[in-house]
Amino acid sequence: MLRPRRVADADALHPAFADPDLMQWWSDPPHASVAETRASFAKEAPEWRCWTITRRGDDAAIGFVAAGEKRQGNVTEIGYMLAREHWGGGIAKEAVSAVIDRIFAEGQRRVFADTDPENTPSRGLLERLGFTLEGYLRAEWETHIGVRDTTLYGLLREEWEARR
Numbered sequence: 001m002l003r004p005r006r007v008a009d010a011d012a013l014h015p016a017f018a019d020p021d022l023m024q025w026w027s028d029p030p031h032a033s034v035a036e037t038r039a040s041f042a043k044e045a046p047e048w049r050c051w052t053i054t055r056r057g058d059d060a061a062i063g064f065v066a067a068g069e070k071r072q073g074n075v076t077e078i079g080y081m082l083a084r085e086h087w088g089g090g091i092a093k094e095a096v097s098a099v100i101d102r103i104f105a106e107g108q109r110r111v112f113a114d115t116d117p118e119n120t121p122s123r124g125l126l127e128r129l130g131f132t133l134e135g136y137l138r139a140e141w142e143t144h145i146g147v148r149d150t151t152l153y154g155l156l157r158e159e160w161e162a163r164r
Contacts, residue, residue: 002065002098005050009061010037016063016083025119029144053082053095062086065099067111075110076103080122092125100129104157112154114140126153130163 016022017031017040031037044050045068053063063082070077078099082092103111113131115122127133131153140150 001054001056002051002095003054003059005041005044005052005061005064005066007038007041009052009064010034010041012061013037013064013081013083016081019084022081022084024145025116025122027141027143051095051099053091055091063092063095065095067099067103069108070112073107075112076108078103078111078113087121093128096125096129100155100160104160109157110154111160112152114150114152117149117151123151123153129155130159131155132159 010017011034014031014034014037017037020030023030028040031040048066048068050064050066052061053065054060055062063080063086065078065080068077068079069075078096080092080096082095086092100111111131112134113122113126115126117123117136132155133151134154135152137150137152139147141148
């Protein structure tokens with residue numbers, strides 16, 4: 001299930017944000033405290049909308065999907081995180097698919113994602129969803145693990161509709 005993300009979701013999601021392996025692919029290092037995760041949730045940029053992933057019948061946060069409109073009415077970037085104990089069950093695919101459905105229903109023509117080339121689980125999810133690898137940018141991000149390359153994946157509304 002998806003619902004709007006709340007600052008209070010930081011308590012349940014902090015273990016994921018504190019996980020060094022999971023946070024390896026984020027711009028920021030693992031969070032040292034729940035207070036840091038709460039502060040991160042409280043300062044979300046206004047152009048980003050975030051939905052919390054929960055399991056049916058349980059309101060506890062297990063992940064999130066975010067969408068940031070990059071060009072008004074046309075292009076949206078997506079990002080996502082799922083707590084490690086929920087990997088492999090199709091939850092991320094279902095949640096990201098629901099957000100993509102919403103984005104395209106709102107009239108966007110394109111959705112894209114930016115991920116580290118070594119983040120094979122994320123790249124695999126994007127490919128299973130029908131995204132196309134569109135670019136490889138060298139030394140694009142400076143992160144807590146150093147300067148990193150990025151891979152850009154894109155999906156057009158008509159490609160998504162053809163798969164549905």
